[in-house]
Each structure stands twice: as structure tokens, then as C-alpha cells.
Amino acid sequence: MNIDNYFKTRRTVRRYSSREVEPQLLKEMLEEASHAPTTGNMQLYSVIVTRSEEGKRALAPLHFNQPSATGCSVLLTFCIDYNRFVKWCEASDAVPGYDNFQSFMTGALDTCIFAQQFNTIAEMHGLGCCYLGTTTYTAPEIAKVLNLPKRVIPLVTLTVGYPEGDAPLSDRIPVEGIIHEEAYHDYSVEDIRDIYAEKEAREDSRKFIEENGKTTLAQVFTDVRYPRENNERFSKIYYDFIRENFLME
């Protein structure tokens, strides 16, 4: 396998064939992913595998009925999990102190690294995956459907299956736009224009602007895709859920 070629040409896959991801293969890939870096080797995560039609149908509305949620072979909900670790502490005469924001962040990083490692492994095996960003929006309801106990917080969801048809290759801003040598060099208006010029000039961006009745590409993000009112509503839902089920003040 040409690794450079894989990383540069990987793509998000939202449409899947009916071919099943075999349970044994899934388990092996998750086992490989568990060798990803983890803070202090604590492995502060769990993954819930939804393979049944009923399970997918129960979760689909919580992912705003994105077609990949029911069209995939398996849907994986990656959760920060301090429940297992705290139970181990309590069974070992150890007094845990993880009901705080720093521990939440540690768990979030562990979980995200594990999920992304799985994503790469699955794609390298010819599978297609798609992250569902809705997981942090509807976490309290996802937790109910998946029967999550306290100290277990849904973080990201991946839909997984064999690709159907061709998925488009996404553009990226020039890498110079994200690298800073030795210290952060703030962007001038000209820098910003240069960094986003190619993206704005793309045919699909122009179409996107027109379809949404906007005049700039950035407005599609601020007014349609990620508007303030949604961000603030979902912030409250997620933070309240973390407070009640994790921080437990």
C-alpha cells in the first residue's frame, strides 16, 4: 500500500452497499485501534456497536435522519468512559477523583484518538466511514437509547460499511494556512483572502452559495450550517449533560 497516496486521497463515505461488515473483522479492527496512544494507558472509552435495524432506527432521528445512519452496516457510538475506570478504582481500594473538567478533556482526547485510529484502519481495509457531528447535539437522548450509565458521555459516531459508488474528494485549504513556525503569526486580511481563495472559487462552493440563497461561502456556515442559535442551544444541552452525568456537582 502506498501510504502517502492513501492519506491524500481518502474520502468520507456516506453511501454503502448492502454487504455486511463481519463482526469478527469489526472486532479485529477495534482491537488494532485500541493500540492507539492513550493517556497514561487508561483507555478512557467504550464503543457501542449498533448493527440491528431497530437500533439504527432508534438512533437515526438523533442524527437528524442523515441517510448514512440507517444505510450503514454498523453504527459506532464512541463514548468517553470513566465508569469502567472508576469501578476498577473502587474494586482496588483506590479513591478516584475524576469528576472534573480536566478529566473530561482527557477522556475526550482518548476517545477521539481511538475513533480516528479506527477510522483510518477501516478505510485502509477498503471500508467507508462517516463521522456524524450530531452526537454532541443529542447526547442525552443517545445515552437513553444506548442505556449509558453515569460517567459515560457520547462523543462521536461513525457510520461504517462497504462503499457504494464514488465518494467525492474534499478540498482542503493550503497547508501553509495552518502551519506556524516557532510562534503564531496572525493572519492579515490578505492572508485570509489567499488561504480561502481556491475554496471560494470552486464550482461546488458557488453552487452551495446559490442553493442557500447567500452571497458568500462563509455565510453558508454562519447562517445555515452552524448558526449561533443552534450552537448556543446545543452548547447548553451538552454542557448540562456533562455536568449532571460526569461532573456531578
Place this chain on the structure above:
Amino acid sequence: MNIDNYFKTRRTVRRYSSREVEPQLLKEMLEEASHAPTTGNMQLYSVIVTRSEEGKRALAPLHFNQPSATGCSVLLTFCIDYNRFVKWCEASDAVPGYDNFQSFMTGALDTCIFAQQFNTIAEMHGLGCCYLGTTTYTAPEIAKVLNLPKRVIPLVTLTVGYPEGDAPLSDRIPVEGIIHEEAYHDYSVEDIRDIYAEKEAREDSRKFIEENGKTTLAQVFTDVRYPRENNERFSKIYYDFIRENFLME
């Protein structure tokens, strides 16, 4: 390359030879990593490359003088970056609404996925990497050293270089301990005992317990490595920093 073999046998590398990671190779690997999944293709991250001796010496105490911070060829600080995105919005007649917790989480996931993709690419190129978990502990001081503006939050740091000597292979709990089919199945005391049995029986764990003057392995985590008082102190530091520089209430 046998990909299964790589993922199962990868290891964290903390000791590096004097061989430099060439700037061109680093840039190419960061470019490849930028093709990792990102929410709505927003790429809400920046990376600060510290290659100079002065730069590493300034950051080393903020990473508790872990030897890899100065012994590496380059130290990469991965930051959540809404500064660039907000500047793009403002240059595009778009009104951003990202000063909230949900947007922080979105940026954290984007940044962590990018960092982990880089970690995998670098390791596949024969380089060694180590995450420094201290980044969220000392973020305000790191931000000062790296001249970060508002809306840019340090999240994770990777030290990178060519490996010197052999790095040990870390153990992991059995994968059955992290997979839940269809719904979360809570752990009984027996389950916990089974999941952690192998880890507790390891020679290095026993040594670790003895060196720290404890009676169980879990106590090394709760009393020595990640004690409540540290977690709470660093929680306040990080959350206050996010509030002032990102949420800006």
C-alpha cells in the same frame, strides 16, 4: 506495508536520535494529515512547529521537563483555531457565532483528529512520536510562549523525531472490555476483575506499585499520577482560559 501489523505493534517513542526531521518532510506529512475528517470541512486547527533550541527550552518546563520535549527534533503544539475561521467570516460579510461550548468541542475534535492522523503518518514513515498530556495543564503559559491570539487554544502536543533505541510495546485491556453490542452492558465486579487481571499481573505493573509505595495499581493512578487535587487545579486553569479566550462571556 502490513497495516495490521503496524497498528498492533506501534509504540510511543520518547527517545530520539540527533537526526533532524526535514522541514519538507514535516510539511508533507502535515499536508497529508489535513485530509483527515473535519467537521463541515472547517479545519478548525493550527499547528505551531517548535524546532529551535530556545523554543524547546521555553516550552520544556510547561511540559514538566519531560526529556522528550527537548530531546525531540520538532515539538508540535496542536491548537483549536477559530481565529482564522472568524477572520474569514468577518472578511466575508458573515456574522460568526462560535463563542460557545459546542463550538469549542467541534474545534477540539477537529484538532485531535488532525493530530492523531499526523501521529499515524509520522509513525508509518519510521518516525517516533509522543503525546504530552501536559498541554491542557499549562495552556495559558503555552499560549504566551507561542504568541497565541484569542480563539486559539492549545489542545495536544506531539514530540517527533527518529527513534533512538527500542521503545517498549504497551499493554492494552482485552478489547471485549471496551465493546458493547447494541447497548451498554454495565460491568460487574467480576467483569472488572477479568478486564484488568492481565494488566495487574504484569511485571512492570508490580514494579510500578512497589516503586510508588502503593498496594494496588489503581492507587498509582488515583494517588500519584492523576490525583484529585491536580485534576481539580488544572480543570480550573484550563476552563478559565477557555472562558476568557474562547467563550469570552
